[in-house]
Amino acid sequence: MxxxxxxxxxxxxxxxxxxxxxxxxxxxxxxxxxxxxxxxxxxxxxxxxxxxxxxxxxxxxxxxxxxxxxxxxxxxxxxxxxxxxxxxxxxxxxxxxxxxxxxxxxxxxxxxxxxxxxxxxxxxxxxxxxxxxxxxxxxxxxxxxxxxxxxxxxxxxxxxxxxxxxxxxxxxxxxxxxxxxxxxxxxxxxxxxxxxxxxxxxxxxxxxxxxxxxxxxTSLCGITEEELFTNFQEDIIELGKENKLTEEETKAELKKMYDGYHFAEESEDIYNPFSLLNTFAKMRFGSYWFETGTPTFLVELLKHSRYDLHRLTEEMASADSLGGIDTMHTNPVPILYQSGYLTIKGYDREFQVYYLGFPNKEVEEGFTKFLLPRYAYLETGNPSFEIMSFVKDVRQGDADAFLRRLQSFFADSPYELARDLELHYQNVLFIVFKLLGFYTQAEYHTASGRIDMVVKTDKYIYVMEFKLDGTAEEALQQINDKQYALPFASDSRKLFKVGVNFSKEKRGIEGWIVED
CATH class of the missing domain: 3.40.50 (Rossmann fold)
Structure with missing residues (x-):
């Protein structure tokens, strides 16, 4: 019943x-x-x-x-x-x-x-x-x-x-x-x-x-894993049947989508109650919590404070700072935490700081999709369509097609970003390849002003290097000189080396070279 x-x-x-x-x-x-x-x-x-x-x-x-x-x-x-x-x-x-x-x-x-x-x-x-x-x-x-x-x-x-x-x-x-x-x-x-x-x-x-x-x-609000398995055992089985999943696969999907909130140093995982109840009521997985609110103001805070979006996956904060939001115009992290977009992932006792990150896939994917049209230019205005097209180009091994699409994301970089163009480029790339990572394997690293990227599909591997006010040839040369592709030498998948150059003057991608 x-x-x-x-x-x-x-x-x-x-x-x-x-x-x-x-x-x-x-x-x-x-x-x-x-x-x-x-x-x-x-x-x-x-x-x-x-x-x-x-x-x-x-x-x-x-x-x-x-x-x-x-x-x-x-x-x-x-x-x-x-x-x-x-x-x-x-x-x-x-x-x-x-x-x-x-x-x-x-x-x-x-x-x-x-x-x-x-x-x-x-x-x-x-x-x-x-x-x-x-x-x-x-x-x-x-x-x-x-x-x-x-x-x-x-x-x-x-x-x-x-x-x-x-x-x-x-x-x-x-x-x-x-x-x-x-x-x-x-x-x-x-x-x-x-x-x-x-x-x-x-x-x-x-x-x-x-x-x-x-x-x-910590569990006064929300649902713990023990509470979920004790109170919703039959619902989990029924949800699995409706979605052609085993009981264990269903539990794993629920955990990936809705679990992951921590409200103290060593608290047990807390599931989002609103999303869980909606999932069982409708017998399908969805972004129920995220879709009930639009974090427009939070995005404006991120942009106003010149926030490096890479930090969303490796943020740190003290307990005192998490408790208030009076400095939000210069530090948006506390309100991101309190609003539920970031949560506690770990604690450093020596320095008394919390490590923060996205709680689960619902929040991570929903928030990242929400960021895309607010940082990048979308010709269609439809983030889902743009990402789907981007993913299809990558999966089909059409490097020039996905690079043209990536180039279009920078087509309308505003003039007022002139002094922050490098941060803007890195933020857009983070969003795009974070979203790509939900459908492929995407590794994205930044260090000393350098951006390295590796994208893997079932048939292709892309090793990419980005330059700012250099040349695409220099970017490709760096891949070869530093042997970025060497770890994949024995991989049977087709490998592309991609060198890309950004131009401050043109406020976007100036050109690229693909070597396979």
Whole structure:
């Protein structure tokens, strides 16, 4: 019998009462509640933050019946109901100062209808303070505060410094109330994608525990491999049948496509929950998470900061830098990590830095395809078509055809890139050959201003050398002089040596020579 998959459903009560499948996170939630009072959790979009908030809300409402059969049922003995202030900032388009004020005021009005208002509480912050105090006094119990997507207004204001400053000031005062109301608060959790360190929640509310990179709670959102195999065994088998794969092949494909997130130094692998649920619901593999968001702003940050795209596969960052994004215009790495496009791949204890990289194929291929038309000129405007044509030329051994296509990618290099042309060339080549690598074997190395490339198909091997303001002959001569082709001497596949020259004056590929 086909199961109900809660795709897009973030309400715990609806999931439990309508028999949707649910991965039991309640043991971790119980641990969270019992081991602290104030928390902040950062996770990428569509990773289960809203469901976590909703689960906590049901728990603090004392709805024991919703937890039947879950770990919480046996762990919790008291089931006490508390007054809850739940603020969801995800459901609004924030484009003016008034928009945020209206959103906060609307929630305050609903709470004031229930707990009373005071005409002398004139600001959003003082009204929030009054609501917290009166709710605790009315119930005779401290208040639970749950704030979902606390940073949504500021994320939408990125690029508009005036509006961003206005939102920062508004939320600084609003969130700062929690510190002065500590004696009235039982529990508080704020979730979001990023950590704006200049907001007082993180600068003044110093008892707020950031569990975003905390090994105890790395699997609070998302699905672990053990959870996947335990809860979706039949689904995996059915998915395999639908896609003509064995069970082991299906598991391997799921891992390659959707696994790979790490939110701490030695955390277990976390699968993307949104992509997994969509895959099982539709019984086919797809780029479900990536296609629900367009990282246009992130690409603009990469270009603005003159970022070398090669670093995406070998990036490093300190724990402190990963926690905030206030330097994003010069260092886009933290927001790439927090947004889910990069994840933790390793840790150097001596220097206390994390190694970062793409989490999985869905993100790596989707992001790289997204980069192509934003760095290269595409005559058709269709990245998929251009890459397909490029791959076919390579597979057919038509070196001149794929080099002409590569030349066209540089046909419209903008004049303002004159001082960064070498970086621009390297970035475009990285994108093109990264995408090519999803369909062939492509090795791409840069060192001391030199670019070496090896591409292998089932019939051909291409050894390529690129020069800037040299000649194609010099590039080919370097391949021969340094014997770049020697490792393939005994290979039965046909080998091409390709020398290519870029010209700053022509802002593109000036010429090439192919020797086979």
């Amino acid at each position: 086909k199961r109900n998959y809660p795709v897009g459903i973030q309400n715990f009560e609806k999931i439990r009462s309508r028999n949707y499948c649910y991965i039991d996170k309640t043991e971790l939630i119980y641990k969270l509640v019992k081991s602290g009072q104030y928390y902040f959790l950062s996770r990428p979009r569509r990773f289960g933050k809203s469901l976590l908030i909703s689960t906590l809300e049901a728990y603090f409402q004392g709805k024991k019946e919703l937890f039947e059969g879950l770990a919480m049922e046996t762990l919790e003995k008291e089931w006490i109901e508390y007054p809850i202030l739940h603020l969801d900032l995800n459901t609004e388009k924030y484009d003016t100062p008034q928009t945020l004020e209206n959103k906060l005021s609307l929630n305050l009005k609903m709470w004031e209808d229930e707990y009373g208002a005071n005409e002398y509480e004139y600001s959003l912050a003082t009204r929030f303070e009054g609501v917290i105090r009166r709710a605790a006094e009315k119930w005779g119990r401290n208040v639970v505060i749950l704030i979902d997507e606390y940073d949504k207004p500021m994320l939408q204001a990125i690029g508009n410094e005036t509006l961003l400053t206005d939102y920062r000031n508004t939320l600084k005062a609003f969130y700062g109330v929690m510190k002065s109301c500590d004696r009235y608060i039982k529990f508080a959790l704020l979730t979001g994608v990023t950590k704006f360190s200049k907001v007082s929640v993180f600068s003044d509310l110093n008892n707020l525990m950031d569990i975003s990179i905390d090994e105890r709670f």
